[in-house]
Amino acid sequence: DARVTQTPRHKVTEMGQEVTMRCQPILGHNTVFWYRQTMMQGLELLAYFRNRAPLDDSGMPKDRFSAEMPDATLATLKIQPSEPRDSAVYFCASGLVRGQGSREQYFGPGTRLTVT
Amino acid sequence: ELKVEQNPLFLSMQEGKNYTIYCNYSTTSDRLYWYRQDPGKSLESLFVLLSNGAVKQEGRLMASLDTKARLSTLHITAAVHDLSATYFCALRIQGAQKLVFGQGTRLTINP
Numbered sequence: 001d002a003r004v005t006q007t008p009r010h011k012v013t014e015m016g017q018e019v020t021m022r023c024q025p026i027l028g029h030n031t032v033f034w035y036r037q038t039m040m041q042g043l044e045l046l047a048y049f050r051n052r053a054p055l056d057d058s059g060m061p062k063d064r065f066s067a068e069m070p071d072a073t074l075a076t077l078k079i080q081p082s083e084p085r086d087s088a089v090y091f092c093a094s095g096l097v098r099g100q101g102s103r104e105q106y107f108g109p110g111t112r113l114t115v116t
Numbered sequence: 117e118l119k120v121e122q123n124p125l126f127l128s129m130q131e132g133k134n135y136t137i138y139c140n141y142s143t144t145s146d147r148l149y150w151y152r153q154d155p156g157k158s159l160e161s162l163f164v165l166l167s168n169g170a171v172k173q174e175g176r177l178m179a180s181l182d183t184k185a186r187l188s189t190l191h192i193t194a195a196v197h198d199l200s201a202t203y204f205c206a207l208r209i210q211g212a213q214k215l216v217f218g219q220g221t222r223l224t225i226n227p
Contacts, residue, residue, distance in 0.1 A: 031213055033213075033214070033215075042217060042218075042219050042220060043204065043206075043217040043220075044217075045214050045215065045216075048213060048214060050213065055212075055213070056212070056214060091158065091159070093159075095213070097213060103164055104149070104161050104164055105149075105161070105215065106161070107151075107158045107159040107160075107161075108158060109157070109158045110158055
């Protein structure tokens, strides 16, 4: 049963600390997305990668957020320094793009981040 | 700017009743998705609609797409409590892989 996995599932940290979230996409998928979900803003795309290359990170605050794919099985989202307004659920999703594009995006369980 | 708007945002209904959730969007797209999210859980893909007039059904849920009207609907037939969840529509921006989500419709089905 192929699934997107994310770690940690929950993270509580103090303002100013560095936070790293990890995602393992479904094996064979070539596109990875990072979303943030909050009550106020809903679901927002932060960044996405295709074949490990960043295609769009326009939704991400560049001064404190960074996203990378060190290899095809790992995507990371880092916040440094973290702020209380970063508190949200961060979802990773993966898909397989061929030709016209992927049929579906499969979402991981999310990382619930609380910054105090 | 692409906007995806769902209506209603909150819906409370009785078991056995029928209802429709609407998803309007502001620009052309080649793909529309419906997702379900249970409280504290991830998003589960329900339907992918690829073309004008597309209709897909799974159990008590049926989704349709009218690209000329820029409207998709999710129809619930004879609702049961297990369908209580938040439902999102999402639009794929043409030429890109990114999705833009609607605000979500929180559906509560009362026995």
